[in-house]
Amino acid sequence: MxxxxxxxxxxxxxxxxxxxxxxxxxxxxxxxxxxxxxxxxxxxxxxxxxxxxxxxxxxxxxxxxxxxxxxxxxxxxxxxxxxxxxxxxxxxxxxxxxxxxxxxxxxxxxxxxxxxxxxxxxxxxxxxxxxxxxxxxxxxxxxxxxxxxxxxRIDGNIRQDHTNAIGTALMFSDMDIGEMRYAPLPGESPLRQLRLSPSEASLIDNDLRNFPGMNGEPHAEDIVRFTDEEHTLDVMNVNATGIEAATGVDLIYFSHDYDCYVLVQYKRMDSEAGARIAGVDARLPNQLRRMVAFDALSHMQSGGPEPTTFRLGAGATYTKFAYPVVSPQKESDLTNGMYVPSELLKRLHDGGHLIGPRGGAAITHSNLRRWLSNSQFAALVKMGWVGSSGLSAADINDFVSSSLTDGRIAVIAAHSSAS
The missing domain is CATH 3.10.590.10 (ph1033 like domains)
Incomplete structure (x- = not known):
């Protein structure tokens, strides 16, 4: 008790x-x-x-x-x-x-x-x-x-108790534990020693296969379906289906409930002097220009007076600055990071505000100042508060087809609620 x-x-x-x-x-x-x-x-x-x-x-x-x-x-x-x-x-x-x-x-x-x-x-x-x-x-x-x-917390306490018990037993044994210090843990691949941190493609792949509060199962060769008691989320790798990647676009979410698309590009952040930082490469201005153009297209194609077409704003595109966290995350977690609307990021870039600690062009927490967390972004997407309004699949396909290919991965996700 x-x-x-x-x-x-x-x-x-x-x-x-x-x-x-x-x-x-x-x-x-x-x-x-x-x-x-x-x-x-x-x-x-x-x-x-x-x-x-x-x-x-x-x-x-x-x-x-x-x-x-x-x-x-x-x-x-x-x-x-x-x-x-x-x-x-x-x-x-x-x-x-x-x-x-x-x-x-x-x-x-x-x-x-x-x-x-x-x-x-x-x-x-x-x-x-x-x-x-x-x-x-x-x-x-x-x-x-x-x-x-x-x-x-409970799992951590159990692991610590097990570690303490095993350590005490080994301390009183006659075993030579020197070599054990460098042995990989059971089930751990030796290849992990060759990778300092997850690649950008791995971070994207994690979000392709995970969504908070939903369970995923392979639905087809290139599709993963996520479900809970109310919603269904299909995630598909477009590159595998022959649709070439749009410049900067890595994930596309589509909500059947609210008939809207949300496009997300990924940027990998690194750790420098204890702070997160992402460099600004030569592709960013063009990527932002295309993504903001998509936002404008969505705004022009307004879905009319239907309540389901209401959005908090015209923006449908975001950049996710993902943290290359090595430690395991909870199941169904998105990659740690922050989501920034493309229009906001373009204003910061064009206004010369993206200056790093060494004076060069870079993205940091301090110069962004505000963003959406994983939980905030997931909730907004699931409930149709953000995204396009009035766009069809053909409109999206035209946008993707007209974009320049730069070898990145594109993914489409479709979301629906159970009736």
Whole structure:
């Protein structure tokens, strides 16, 4: 039976910009300093993540797992946040203040602290009940099971326990373990030693075969079909079907529900001095010109007054700056990275804003300033908030055929909902 302390919740306070930056960088954990007087989460507690957004807007936006980390200085302690899970709808404190009752003062005090803090048992109980009534059944850990977002943390703990047990056994054995240090792990290919990081084609291929929250199975020789209880997503390699690649275009999504296309080109980012950076090659201006031309074509072919043709904007093309992350990702994850609308990227390029740290042309987090995360992009595409309006397959085929071939991979994805 869990102890009283383990039933208590911790509030973690971060700025929305800080959290987005860490998530977009593909970090599995987020470490930060807290005041020495803050009560320690010990080996770990469920974290209610409060973010401070633009114009001082505060709300509960994520769940996670927080534990104590190694101290950085004699003045501060360290907390480590992991398994961060974004709620589908943020929850404001004004919305739940009445339900918190007498505990509202303590909960709000923790939420207004520099980095948060521990809640009392009563406060934890009240906040837990308020949140459980607003999130999906499978989002909150309980006796009925562990939510999917906590699986990486549990798997990591199990692996660490196994490692510790095996290490202890070997320490007391008479075996020569020197050669074992350099032996590949079971099931690991020796070829991994020849590859420093995934190639751009590998990053594209990962996104071709994965989509968040959906299961994929080969549908034909060159098609993978993804399904869940409501939607179907077909992914096809156009190059294998004889359609030549359009300059810069790597993925094309088509939503049957909203009759729209979204085109994505890929750029691989490298790590330099601890920061992500992508060079600006000679092809980029022409790629952006063609992609923005497609946006203009989509705008001219407006789908009319039907509600399904409504879009948040005219842009249907994006550039994904993908991170060459070597560590394994969760199943169905897209490659870590950020999506930038082509029109925005073209304005930054034409205005001379894409200057790297050494003075040359380059794309960095600091000169982009804003982008869409994987989860934001996937949600917008699935629900038809972005993409073309009124374009047919023939229009797309004409656009692809008129583009210059530069040897890149083109992919088409078709998405539909179950009726």
């Amino acid at each position: 869990p102890s009283t302390a383990s039933n208590r919740l911790h509030i973690v306070v971060l700025s929305a910009h800080e959290l987005d930056d860490q998530m977009d960088l593909g970090r599995d954990t987020i470490s930060f300093a807290v005041d020495r007087g803050s009560e320690s989460p010990g080996l770990g507690r469920v974290a209610v993540v409060v973010t401070h957004g633009h114009r001082g807007k505060v709300g509960i936006t994520h769940l996670g797992w927080v534990k104590s980390g190694p101290r950085r200085t004699n003045l501060d302690s360290t907390w480590v946040l992991s398994a961060v899970h974004e709620l589908s709808d943020p929850i404001s404190f004004s919305e739940i203040e009445a339900e918190l009752g007498r505990s509202s003062g303590g909960v709000l005090k923790a939420a207004r602290s520099r980095r948060g803090g521990a809640l009392t048992l009563a406060g934890s109980s009240k906040l837990r009940a308020a949140l459980q009534s607003r999130v999906a059944e499978n989002e909150w850990p309980g006796i009925d099971g562990t939510p999917e977002w906590m699986t990486p």
